[in-house]
Amino acid sequence: MALMRKVYWALALACVTAAIVVLEGGWIGCGRGLHPNQMADKYTLSHFDLPPPEAVSFHTRDGLRLAGWFLPGSNGA
Secondary structure, X not given: OHHHHHHXXXXXXXXXXXXXXXXXXXXXXXXXXXXXXXXXXXXXXXHOOOOOOEEXXXXXXXXXXXXXXXXXXXXXX
């Protein structure tokens, strides 16, 4: 009977340990998926063969000025 009790507790401990490992792995995986390490951008626009950008801006109906750059397409679309 004592041997069965030891086997029972060893099995219970193994199950609890396995559950903790699985849950911790999920926790770490979700954390890395939702909050990846921030990395500096390797490339800027000068690395690509792009036409020169045109500065554009316009005013919205409520008076807000929006500004940005326009890069025209190469096929005239």
